[in-house]
Structures are given as C-alpha cells and as structure tokens.
Amino acid sequence: MSEVNAALKSTSIKIDSDRIAFNIIAYIVLGSFALLCVLPFYIIIVASFTNEQTIMREGYSFFIRNFSTEGYKIILKNPATISRAYLNTICITIIGTAISVFFVSMCGYVLQKRDFPWRRGFMLIFYFTMLFNGGLTPYYILCTRYLGFKNQFYSLILPQAFSVWNMIIAKNFMRTIPEEIPESAKIDGAGEFLIFIRLILPLAIPLLATLGLFTALAYWNDWYNCMLFIDKTNMFTLQYFLQEMLNSIENLRIVAEKSGLIVPVLPSESMKMAMTIVVTGPIILVYPFLQRYFIKGLTIGAVKG
C-alpha cells in the first residue's frame, strides 16, 4: 500500500515539476513576445518627444533625452492640414460604416431566407466574386474614367461599402435567429422590410457591433483608395496624409513653413514620429475598450449551418 502511495507521490511531483517548467517557459516567452508587440509604439513615442539634434547625433533610443515637443508644435501650430485630414477620416468612417453594415446585414438576411426561391442563384453570383476578379487595372480604369472617381468623397466610401465576406458572416449569423420570429410578425401583416428593421436588427446587435468594428477599422486605416483616387491635399485621409509626410521631406517643409515657427533645422525625424503618434492616437485610446468585442467578434462568423 505504501509503495503505491509512494509511486503516486513521485508521479505527482513529476507532474508538478513539468508544470513548473512549462509555466516558466510560457510566462517568459509569452511575456517577451507581448512586450515586443508594444515596444515599437514606445520607441516612436520616445522619439516624438526627443529633441531633433539629439536624434541626428545619437539616433533613436529607448529613453527620452533632451525632452522637446518641437515636432508636435510644428504639426499642431497650423492645425488646418491635420485637422482637415482628421475630419475627412471621421466623416468617411462614420458614413461608410453605417452604409456598409446596413446593406451587408440586409443582404445576408435575405439570402438565408428559406422562402426566397432565388437565394441560391444570387448567392452563387455573390460567391463567385470571391473566387475570381478582374484585378486592379480594369477596376482602376472603370472608376477613374467611367465613374468619375477622381477627387470625390464617394470614391473613399464606395470601394469598401460592401463586402461579400462580411455578408457571408451576416448570413451565417442570421441563420441562428429562430424562423418563428419573422413568421409570427408576417401573420400579423408586417412587410418583410419592416420585419427586418424592427425585429431582426435588434436581435442582430452582436453581429452589427462586430461588422461595425471591422468596417470602421478598415475605413479608419484606409490609405489605398486615397492614393488611387485623390490628389487634392484638403481631401486626404489621415493615413494617406501620414504616408505623404513620411515619404517626402518636401511635404514636411511645407507643413513647417505654414506653421510660421522659425526653426534652424527642420525637425523632420521628430515630426515624422509625432505625426505617427497623432494619427495612431485615437486607435490606441479606444483599443482597450473595444478589443474584447473584437476577440468575441472574430468567432461570430464561425457558426456555420
């Protein structure tokens, strides 16, 4: 009997030591990778508050030396350019997300209705666009030459206003809503559109939140459509504005001159980093509040029926 006990004890010690070894490795590896993920953000924050001459002399570093807000001062001195870009991005994100979420969820709802006889045919037409597409060239020519996309606000909204992928997620979600709910309303004489608005949408709030989050992020981070279709500075989105600033020292000089501040050397490095922070700021600020919905949302479309 005591032998058995001893054997059990030794295995449990063995298990414990394995567990401890695993935990040590897990905490160290996970902790350092997580640090690695946020460290670069820390570096650019430090750089944005570092005096330009110090960066020139010693390069970027982990610690703030010779604290300076020169970069921010120049950017914010003449806020017209950057606040305009902010305003553009906010408007586009709000309008685009509202349009996209509404049409995506409505389309997903209709295409899973069992009493809609042509749903398979339509679904096939939608699906096929995920398998084959014309690519950038014909798309670009169509938009610029035939649809008048050059320097229009709608050219920043339309290209992302509908996504077949999101529609499929919506369709899978709508399937989980019991069929009896729209049925009973139909008996009461409500039209299909009214049923969708009044009954289905309130039930689909988790879906709308997820789609909204993903879509808003895509609009907020969009620079591609701005690069393709926009060349007026006052119509730039934030990301594209940043891209232009990073790519040419000339653009930085224009911003610096407009600010009216006289600086001996153009603080291009700290300006670039300050601009990066100003552009990323809102995302970092809302991130802690939204990320749990985000994680939840990642698995929402996984329900397949």
Added chain:
Amino acid sequence: MVSNNRLMNSISSFFRQVIRYRTFLLMIMIPFIYIIVFSYIPMGGLVLAFKDYKYRLGIFGSPWIGLKNFSYFFISGAAGRVVRNTLLYNLAFIVIGMIIEVFFAIILSEIRGKYFKKLTQSMMLLPFFISWVVASSILYSILSYEYGLLNNVLSEPVNVYANPALWPFILVFLRIWKSSGYGCVIYLANITSIDSQVYEAADIDGANIWQKIVYITLQHLRPTMVIMFLLAMGNMFRGDFGMFYQTIKNNGILLPYTDIIDTFVFRALLSSSDVGMSAASGLLQSVLCFLTVVTANFIVTKIDPEYALF
C-alpha cells in the same frame, strides 16, 4: 403554337414571382448592382490584357494585339520574379505564421494567471489595429541607416534599406509581429471548446503537461490547422499589397527580393502607365488565384464539408 404558349406561361409566372418577392429583391438590389458594377464589369475589362490600351480610344476601342503584353511580361523576367516572390513569401507567412499562432494559442490556454493572460493577449493584438503606413513608420525608426535604433545597438552599422537579402527575414518577422495576435484567436477558441474531462482523464492516467499538449491539444487542433492551411493556400498568389508597398515604397534596390505580383501590377499601371502589361500580369494572377482557390476548396470539401467556402 404549343411551345409558344408554354413560353408565355413561364414568362408570366416568372413575373408573378418577381412581384411576389419584390420586397426581397428590392432589399438585395443595391448590393447586387454594387457587385455587378465593381466586380463583374471589371472582369470584362480583363480583355485589356490582349489590347494596346489607348486612353483616347477607351477599353473597347483600343486595338487587339494578341499576346504581346504577356510576351513582354515573361521575356523581361518580371513574371518569374514576381510569381516566385509572391509564392515564397506567402508560403513562409502561412507556415511560420501558423506555427507561431498555434504555439501562442496553446500557451495562452494553459496559463492560469487570468490578468497576465488578458494583458498579454491585448498587447499581442495591438499591432493588428494599426495601418501599414504606421507600421512602416515604426519599421523605419528601427531600421533607418542614419538614426535607426538597430544601428544604435549594433557596433557595425548595417544599411538595411540597401540590402535586399535581409528583407525576406524582416518581412516575415513583421508579418508575425502584426498578425499573430489576431491569428491565434481562432486556435484559442478551438482549444477552449475541448471537453475538460479529456484533460482530467489524462491527469488520472499520469500524463504530464507536454504529453497533454501533444496528444490532446494538438490532435484536437489538427483539423482546424489543416483547413486553415488549405484556405490560406487558396490565396497563395494574392500578396499583401499594403505591407509590401508601404515598407518597400519604390526602393529599386530591394525590388528583386520584394516585388510581388500586386506591387508589380500597381507600378505598371500607375508609375510606368503600362496598362497592357499591368492588365496581363493582373489576369495571370486572377487565373492562378482562381485555380488555387478552387483546388483548395475541393480538398477542404473532401476533408470537412463544414469548412468549405462554397
């Protein structure tokens, strides 16, 4: 006469159905028009690959030139280069990315400290939220030859932006940095769905944690991994334009190692205005994508129809 009647009947019953389902049809009308305009009409524009595009004449007025656009694309060596790069980068992203994602998903699922787990997961997800413009700005602050952090730490400065052979490593690392926090969520959700009794049974049998990971967790994850791998393989020929364009910009020195189909199509269209070659390379990509997606989906359907795309 009879067949004519039947035709009339089926037409009228078709219209009766249209009227009967008019609300549904109206509800999907706008998305339907949208994909016709933005997806199907551009497909027709693929004829540009066989034409000598003249702005004046438009897509349909421009003269046919057969396969000339393709022959130049292939003879110049660009085709081989960009297809190879796209393929190899995607392969590296898929394989290395998956190993890292599964690795962190397992660690996250085994860790007991609730707050540590939440905190690290939040930290890992953060890079996913930023645009490639910002990511490229961050990369520059680290790798820049004159001021970069890396050269501050190294005793011998390296000019990374003039050394193409380093970029495959940098880009794979960057990709993992930006998307593994996001990628591991699906595996984590999958591990959470394992019945805890299986682990308890293993505990009673005296299995240690490594054995449990290898024989239970990994076994359970295997189907998802296979499916994810196949689905990703379906997009083998579609590169991440944002990543390559923003990090490389138009740095000619780096292009031999970093030019992918998507950046090539873009440059041919907008920098060198070679519409024909741009369309030809785009058509090649679309066809390759179509073939790989259909093949991958065929295999997925064989393994588990639940996950099939169509």
